[in-house]
Amino acid sequence: MFSLAKRGVLALVFVSPLSLATDYPEALYQLGRPATEAEVAAWDIDVRPDFKGLPEGAGSVEEGEVLWLEKCAVCHGDFGDSNEVFSPLVLGNITPEDMETGRVASLQDPAVVRTTLMKVSSLSTIWDYINRAMPWNAPKSLETDEVYALVAYLLQLGYIVDEDFVLSNNNIEEVQAMMPNRNGMTTDHGLWSVNGEPDVVGSDCTDNCDVGTEVVSFIPDYAMNAHGNLKDQVRDYGPFPGIQTAPEGESETAQEPVSSVPESILVSNGCTGCHQVEGQLVGPSFSDIMAKYAGQDAAEYLKGKIKNGGQGVWGSMAMPPMAQVEETSLQTIADWLAAGN
Amino acid sequence: MHDSNANHRGHIRPAPESFLEPELVADISANGVNEQRRGLLRGALATAVAAMSGAALASESDPDIVNIPEWSRILGKSVATNPYGLPSKYEANIIRRQSPGLTQTDQASVAFTPLQSTFGMITPSGLHFERHHQGWVDIDPRRHRLMINGLVSKPLVFTMEELMRMPSVSRMHFLECGANTALEWGNSAVPTVQYTHGMLSGSEWTGVPLSLLLERAGFDKSAKFLLAEGADGSSMTRTINMENALDDAIVAYGQNGEMLRPEQGYPLRLVVPGVQGVSWVKWLRRIEVGDMPYAAKDETSHYVDLMPDGLQRQYTSIQEAKSVITSPSGGQKLMSNGYYCITGLAWSGRGSVKKVEVSVDGGRSWREARIEGPVLPKMITRFNFDWVWDGSETLLQSRVTDSTGYIQPQRSELVSVRGSRSIYHNNAIQTWRVNQSGEVENVQLG
Numbered sequence: 083m084f085s086l087a088k089r090g091v092l093a094l095v096f097v098s099p100l101s102l103a104t105d106y107p108e109a110l111y112q113l114g115r116p117a118t119e120a121e122v123a124a125w126d127i128d129v130r131p132d133f134k135g136l137p138e139g140a141g142s143v144e145e146g147e148v149l150w151l152e153k154c155a156v157c158h159g160d161f162g163d164s165n166e167v168f169s170p171l172v173l174g175n176i177t178p179e180d181m182e183t184g185r186v187a188s189l190q191d192p193a194v195v196r197t198t199l200m201k202v203s204s205l206s207t208i209w210d211y212i213n214r215a216m217p218w219n220a221p222k223s224l225e226t227d228e229v230y231a232l233v234a235y236l237l238q239l240g241y242i243v244d245e246d247f248v249l250s251n252n253n254i255e256e257v258q259a260m261m262p263n264r265n266g267m268t269t270d271h272g273l274w275s276v277n278g279e280p281d282v283v284g285s286d287c288t289d290n291c292d293v294g295t296e297v298v299s300f301i302p303d304y305a306m307n308a309h310g311n312l313k314d315q316v317r318d319y320g321p322f323p324g325i326q327t328a329p330e331g332e333s334e335t336a337q338e339p340v341s342s343v344p345e346s347i348l349v350s351n352g353c354t355g356c357h358q359v360e361g362q363l364v365g366p367s368f369s370d371i372m373a374k375y376a377g378q379d380a381a382e383y384l385k386g387k388i389k390n391g392g393q394g395v396w397g398s399m400a401m402p403p404m405a406q407v408e409e410t411s412l413q414t415i416a417d418w419l420a421a422g423n
Numbered sequence: 424m425h426d427s428n429a430n431h432r433g434h435i436r437p438a439p440e441s442f443l444e445p446e447l448v449a450d451i452s453a454n455g456v457n458e459q460r461r462g463l464l465r466g467a468l469a470t471a472v473a474a475m476s477g478a479a480l481a482s483e484s485d486p487d488i489v490n491i492p493e494w495s496r497i498l499g500k501s502v503a504t505n506p507y508g509l510p511s512k513y514e515a516n517i518i519r520r521q522s523p524g525l526t527q528t529d530q531a532s533v534a535f536t537p538l539q540s541t542f543g544m545i546t547p548s549g550l551h552f553e554r555h556h557q558g559w560v561d562i563d564p565r566r567h568r569l570m571i572n573g574l575v576s577k578p579l580v581f582t583m584e585e586l587m588r589m590p591s592v593s594r595m596h597f598l599e600c601g602a603n604t605a606l607e608w609g610n611s612a613v614p615t616v617q618y619t620h621g622m623l624s625g626s627e628w629t630g631v632p633l634s635l636l637l638e639r640a641g642f643d644k645s646a647k648f649l650l651a652e653g654a655d656g657s658s659m660t661r662t663i664n665m666e667n668a669l670d671d672a673i674v675a676y677g678q679n680g681e682m683l684r685p686e687q688g689y690p691l692r693l694v695v696p697g698v699q700g701v702s703w704v705k706w707l708r709r710i711e712v713g714d715m716p717y718a719a720k721d722e723t724s725h726y727v728d729l730m731p732d733g734l735q736r737q738y739t740s741i742q743e744a745k746s747v748i749t750s751p752s753g754g755q756k757l758m759s760n761g762y763y764c765i766t767g768l769a770w771s772g773r774g775s776v777k778k779v780e781v782s783v784d785g786g787r788s789w790r791e792a793r794i795e796g797p798v799l800p801k802m803i804t805r806f807n808f809d810w811v812w813d814g815s816e817t818l819l820q821s822r823v824t825d826s827t828g829y830i831q832p833q834r835s836e837l838v839s840v841r842g843s844r845s846i847y848h849n850n851a852i853q854t855w856r857v858n859q860s861g862e863v864e865n866v867q868l869g
Contacts, residue, residue: 106590106635110589110639111639113581113588113639114571114636114639115580116577116578116579116580117570117572117578117579121570121580122570122572122578125570125652126711127658128650128652128660128711128717128719131716131717131718132715167528168528168531185734186733187733189729189735190731190732196729198724201724201727201735202723202724203718203723203735203737204723206718207719207720207723207724210660210719210720211719211720211724214658214660215556215557215657215659215720218530218557221656221657222656263735266734266735267727267734267736267737268734268735268736268737269736269738271736271739272741273728273736273739273740273741273743273848274664274738274739274740274741275664276666276667276670276697276741277773278741280743281840281841282837282839282840283829283830283832284822284830284831284832284833284836284852285832285833285836286824286830287789288780288789288790289788290787290788291786291787291788291789293785293786293787293833294835294868294869295784295785295787295818295868296868296869297818297856297866297867298869299866299867299869300856300866300867301611301614301864306614308524308614309522309613309614309615310520310523312614315537315615315617315754316517316539316540316754316755317514317516317517317540318516319513321751321757321763322539322750322751322756322757323755323756323758324754324755324756325754325755325756325862325863327614327754349529352530352558354529355529355530355558406560406561
């Protein structure tokens with residue numbers, strides 16, 4: 083008989099290290115070409131905590147408020163306190179004492195919702211992130227001065243600067259010195275280096291171990307179906323079938339479809355980032371679009387709108403061009419919207 | 424020959440003993456069998472037998488054998504009917520899934536790997552968990568570039584053609600999100616291992632050693648950190664330790680024998696073995712060599728571990744040793760008493776798996792599990808454990824020891840030091856309770 087299953091017998095595997103070989107042919111080092119200055123400038127946009135990489139510019143709280151209401155408020159709320167689309171950026175729970183110490187005391191309070199301004203220690207992070215990734219549906223579309231203005235407005239929402247403040251590359255270090263959680267980080271832990279010292283190590287006890295074996299937490303019956311019918315989430319044959327957590331006869335496939343367009347198309351093409359079936363999100367709801375164009379044979383028009391983007395039909399919030407949507411998906415979405423069902 | 428056990432045929436129906444309501448079993452255990460309870464027992468047994476009639480009673484033949492099945496009597500489909508092969512239609516349940524309510528948007532979200540249904544140590548690329556920060560993109564590889572700049576003698580640009588022409592390595596490594604098991608810090612929150620541990624995968628990654636590219640660019644030997652940056656809308660950035668960069672990091676284009684899937688960063692991503700997934704920057708477009716950490720968004724606002732004293736641990740990166748039983752696991756059901764092969768996964772970001780132990784009594788006693796080789800550094804290791812279920816309530820746990828001697832802690836040990844609000848890096852021992860009806864639940868002990 084085979085003896086592969088003998089307990090404790092491990093397969094020995096030799097893994098060569100990835101250390102640098104010194105004997106590569108010289109020609110290998112000719113692959114790749116020097117980057118031009120313009121290329122480096124186009125991509126090297128990061129701003130470090132010491133503000134290396136920060137471009138010159140300035141923006142006021144006042145300018146920031148206008149931009150905020152136009153481009154940011156729809157997701158973050160007028161005052162950065164919305165919890166609808168993202169976690170709150172600011173909730174007004176930073177104290178003068180926090181500003182003094184550079185440690186946000188309420189981070190120790192489990193009842194307090196953690197906001198961005200409570201957590202972040204470096205102002206560079208906020209500038210860098212807005213510049214590279216915001217707005218949500220049109221990243222990298224902001225001018226440098228606009229980023230300054232938006233950061234200024236956000237700081238004012240947190241009462242870190244006054245309403246007449248103008249943030250610039252010349253005074254940003256002074257604002258850094260006021261960041262409420264600037265002293266709130268530590269790298270004194272074992273998880274930065276592969277050779278770091280663990281802070282918690284388990285026991286090697288194998289018999290009569292002194293552990294609590296009372297069940298102190300479990301998922302109550304009423305919540306067992308919160309993730310859908312678990313029976314449908316494993317193989318329906320084999321040794322470990324799933325527990326029926328939905329009433330018999332009610333399976334995932336039996337649920338009412340929300341629309342006649344495959345939801346996967348809307349999700350995979352990013353439509354659902356800004357639109358939902360009912361109710362305005364960033365853009366108008368699918369239902370509103372259907373109602374507006376009902377009976378107008380608008381499929382071609384809508385295809386163009388999706389592909390090329392637009393602004394003004396539904397308000398000032400621009401829809402970016404969705405050029406990546408493949409033709410068949412584009413047609414499916416446009417036909418679905420135009421058909422109005 | 425096997426016994427023709429009544430529930431041998433695929434266990435489609437529970438064994439008679441599993442037809443008893445738990446309350447009745449408990450009542451009989453406590454008070455013995457009186458006339459009323461005897462009647463209930465008879466009724467339950469009759470129901471069970473009736474349910475099985477026509478199926479596979481010992482004396483009957485299996486219709487799936489004696490009636491030659493249709494697939495044995497037809498001409499099968501042509502080659503290349505599916506030019507890119509797909510799983511059987513009978514495997515439709517085995518898909519990535521979102522945890523309802525976990526995130527407000529579908530673009531900055533997670534779809535979890537169905538660990539309860541995968542085997543061995545390789546995660547099928549199509550089931551590899553997804554974690555994006557601003558949606559995923561499908562990049563034209565002919566227009567993708569990798570730039571290396573910063574503290575280098577010459578900033579360089581590489582095309583995919585050039586990268587794929589360079590000496591390649593293929594290595595198997597686990598990839599775990601730093602927030603895997605995050606929902607379980609406070610209490611049992613999600614029902615299955617897909618949601619508790621499904622931000623975990625094992626893959627073979629192919630690409631160019633990062634050390635070779637850094638050497639090519641002439642990196643300054645005083646450099647201590649790198650910034651890795653993506654080409655997607657979020658252009659996500661993370662600081663990488665030079666220690667990791669020069670050791671075993673790979674600029675990868677291949678995953679499990681094919682190009683990366685778009686959801687995994689096609690055509691190029693960083694692989695930083697042993698380090699949390701957020702650092703394996705997808706759609707990699709730029710590496711900057713520097714001399715200080717960068718405090719990126721995902722190093723200050725997120726991916727910082729809040730401690731009870733209000734301090735946030737920054738740049739927590741290494742995934743410490745962890746293990747979990749994947750079957751039987753939460754949401755599954757045992758259909759009869761008898762033999763089961765408990766199976767699960769173990770891994771360590773600091774080395775390889777040395778030992779896995781399993782407890783069937785909530786951690787009171789432990790026995791060593793069988794390692795299903797090969798055992799590779801910073802890679803998932805499969806373990807198996809023989810178990811005979813006697814029908815009583817059972818608390819299953821697994822515990823890994825890695826090559827540094829580190830032992831996976833109990834949840835109470837972890838929480839006593841870190842509290843329960845740190846979100847990231849929860850590598851506590853997982854408990855599954857098998858109740859008397861065979862149903863398996865996610866529980867926590869204290």
